[in-house]
Amino acid sequence: MSHPVLTVENFSVDYLVDPVVHAVKDVSFELKRGEVLGLAGESGCGKSTLAYGIVRLLKPPAMITTGHAVFHSREGYDIDWGDLSPEDLRAARWDKISMVFQGAMNSLNPVISVRDQFEDIFETHRPEMKKKERRERCGDLLERVGVDRARLNAYPHELSGGMRQRVMIAMAMALEPQIMIMDEPTTALDVVVQREILREITRLRDELGFAVIFITHDLPLLLEISDRIAVMRHGEIVELGNALDLYTNPRHEYTRQLLASFPSLTGDRGSFVRGAMDDRLLALDAVSVGEEQS
Amino acid sequence: MTTLEVRSLVKDYRLRDGLRTSTLRAVNDVSFTLDHSRTVALVGQSGSGKSTIAKLLLQLEHPTSGEILLDGKPVARRGSGLAEYRRTVQMVFQDPFASLNPFHTVGHHLERPIRLHHPRMTNAEVHRRVLHLLDRVRLSPAENVAQRRPHELSGGQRQRVAIARALAPEPGVLIADEPVSMLDVSIRLGVLNLLATLQREEDLGVLYITHDLATARHFSDEILVMYKGEIVERGPADDVILNPRHEYTKTLADAAPNPERRLGELRR
Numbered sequence: 336m337s338h339p340v341l342t343v344e345n346f347s348v349d350y351l352v353d354p355v356v357h358a359v360k361d362v363s364f365e366l367k368r369g370e371v372l373g374l375a376g377e378s379g380c381g382k383s384t385l386a387y388g389i390v391r392l393l394k395p396p397a398m399i400t401t402g403h404a405v406f407h408s409r410e411g412y413d414i415d416w417g418d419l420s421p422e423d424l425r426a427a428r429w430d431k432i433s434m435v436f437q438g439a440m441n442s443l444n445p446v447i448s449v450r451d452q453f454e455d456i457f458e459t460h461r462p463e464m465k466k467k468e469r470r471e472r473c474g475d476l477l478e479r480v481g482v483d484r485a486r487l488n489a490y491p492h493e494l495s496g497g498m499r500q501r502v503m504i505a506m507a508m509a510l511e512p513q514i515m516i517m518d519e520p521t522t523a524l525d526v527v528v529q530r531e532i533l534r535e536i537t538r539l540r541d542e543l544g545f546a547v548i549f550i551t552h553d554l555p556l557l558l559e560i561s562d563r564i565a566v567m568r569h570g571e572i573v574e575l576g577n578a579l580d581l582y583t584n585p586r587h588e589y590t591r592q593l594l595a596s597f598p599s600l601t602g603d604r605g606s607f608v609r610g611a612m613d614d615r616l617l618a619l620d621a622v623s624v625g626e627e628q629s
Numbered sequence: 630m631t632t633l634e635v636r637s638l639v640k641d642y643r644l645r646d647g648l649r650t651s652t653l654r655a656v657n658d659v660s661f662t663l664d665h666s667r668t669v670a671l672v673g674q675s676g677s678g679k680s681t682i683a684k685l686l687l688q689l690e691h692p693t694s695g696e697i698l699l700d701g702k703p704v705a706r707r708g709s710g711l712a713e714y715r716r717t718v719q720m721v722f723q724d725p726f727a728s729l730n731p732f733h734t735v736g737h738h739l740e741r742p743i744r745l746h747h748p749r750m751t752n753a754e755v756h757r758r759v760l761h762l763l764d765r766v767r768l769s770p771a772e773n774v775a776q777r778r779p780h781e782l783s784g785g786q787r788q789r790v791a792i793a794r795a796l797a798p799e800p801g802v803l804i805a806d807e808p809v810s811m812l813d814v815s816i817r818l819g820v821l822n823l824l825a826t827l828q829r830e831e832d833l834g835v836l837y838i839t840h841d842l843a844t845a846r847h848f849s850d851e852i853l854v855m856y857k858g859e860i861v862e863r864g865p866a867d868d869v870i871l872n873p874r875h876e877y878t879k880t881l882a883d884a885a886p887n888p889e890r891r892l893g894e895l896r897r
Binding site (some may be wrong): 362377378393458496524525527528529530552554555558560578579582583592593596597598601606607608609610611612613614616617621 | 674676693706767768769770774782783784785786803811813814815817818819820822823825826840841842844846847849870871880881882883884885886887888889890891892
């Protein structure tokens, strides 16, 4: 469990617009085999850019200026994602690292059945696979996330939001990748469905042993599911530690602010909401005036 | 001083599947009272009928049976009575990215309701009011914000514009349908705190629709738990959350992220 599966070193991403936006600044971290690493931060802090950068999915004007993301395979060889040719990159994506995208509910193709979208993965990455075997495998994958295999013939609009999300997760697992990156996989779902999906992810992680990078702005949720948590702000990781330490003994001021910003269900924290107006609560969201004004 | 009362409200939708029709009872025999300066939270998962109730209260849908009473009088179906009802009952929508028109400035969004409800006001007065509203939702400098368009603001700032817009006609009841669920966790409490402050200042009755039990508990006086169109549990906020009696309330409470529980397990 202690060997790293991914090492990210001095990773920086700029958006080459005027003025240049430094979205990710000199980020380094290690992802251990089989662990769930939470990546927390507000909108616009660079957490999605970092994730997309790792698998080289960024399009111009985004540019990776420095740094590497090195993948350490289970079989004992290393791959630097920056050195791969476009052909190799295409083969390595989804096979080694797969992704559940933000708004995954809408990232299925609406005019193709779930079966065809599943089979597409195998046709691309496992061309030697027989048709019958492929069919079998697609059904198994769906059942693994708790969706009936008869649903393979369905089109995305015939499935509920939670089911579509499960289908996306099943697809991300299709090639048994060693890392799964999940970008806000449950934000559009209600709490009950969210809970089911999180249980599913934890169960599958225990079963298959993949590592997860879980990106969200919902810190209470991260505290529940992750082993370690990285808190990002303005493109930098300000604090990285295991969940328990981060919660009981936050070191960075910003982590403290984030921790104080959600109410507790059973405790007293949060009862100030109906107290006197506290302008400090909105200070994080103040209107900035200045150079950006048109 | 406004009281909104709902008595055994029922809403059926007809579903068609080819030639067959069936009815879906979205809201089944719901009654509650929304008093001035009190907050009632309506919690439940997607599809439980929460938003249908909001639509019924806003007169966007008509109930199949049951009645809605404003200060003891049934709602007028047309004319000035309905206009007056619409002024009194205002709404804050879930998605501040969709509820503001990207083409218009923030100032325009606030001017519209003021002009509609006070047709004789002069331009200078309207403008003063717009700035005053922006100040009240703590969007400063107001003069500057009024000229901006929605895309120049963050989600939390946009939602505050939406709140200012709802307050523009000086309502007595505010219906907030998941007002903070699209916002970053770090600013949710700030927006709720602002909403509670404005509620006190204006003596508003607030219906807070949400699936987040933690904020429902701290933000409201009374909680109604909805499941499949019916209210399965109701009571003072702390009672419902700390001693849930109905099975479904327990499921909801278990599903809510609760770091204390997990960390308790980790420590062991």
